[in-house]
Amino acid sequence: MSKKEQKASAPKLEHFFEDVYAVVRLIPPGRVSSYGAIARYLGRSGSARMVGWALNGALQLPDVPAQRVVNRQGRLTGKIHFGSPTRMQELLEAEGVAVQDDQVVNFAALHWDPEQELSAE
DNA sequence: TAGTTGACCCCGC
DNA sequence: CGCGGGGCCAACT
Structure with missing residues (x-):
């Protein structure tokens, strides 16, 4: 850090990642x-890519079941990141x-x- | 420093 | 009903 690290102090972004993990949990x-x-x-509607990017770091977190997160079509788009072509599917079937x-x-x-389950009770 | 990519989604043709 | 392009924000090269 030196001069002008305005984006260095961005706890908001860190919170975004943590928030994604919290919701997935x-x-x-x-x-x-x-x-x-x-x-x-x-509140990042449209930035769904960031959610996937955040989940990419969630793979190392045993508390974050990233396999339960799929795309709008219900398709296992992220299974390719699980190291195995059937890893994500097996995890879901196991649940x-x-x-x-x-x-x-x-x-x-x-x-x-x-937004529906947590808000509409 | 700038350019490209990405576990997506929506709209137009 | 299939294909292409734009938008979004952050990380990687």
Whole structure:
């Protein structure tokens, strides 16, 4: 650090990552969430890419079930980051989530929206 | 320092 | 109904 490190002091960004982890941890077993839903819940609607980027660092966190986070179509787009082509699918099936052709079965019913579940009680 | 990429999503043709 | 482009913000090279 030296002169003008305005972005160096950005706890807001760190909070964003931590916030993503917190929401993912709140996802109940047997349920799945989506990047857009989480991004919108955090107020970053449209920046769903950042959610995936944050989850990329969440892979090292055993408390953050990143396998429960899929895209809007319920497709396991992030499975390629799990090191194994079927790792994410097996993890979901182990939790009771049926996955077929890299896609969550009955995704609409299993979709867990933080803004809806956490706000609308 | 600047350019490119990315676990996405939405709109237009 | 399939394909392409734009937008978003941060990290990597």
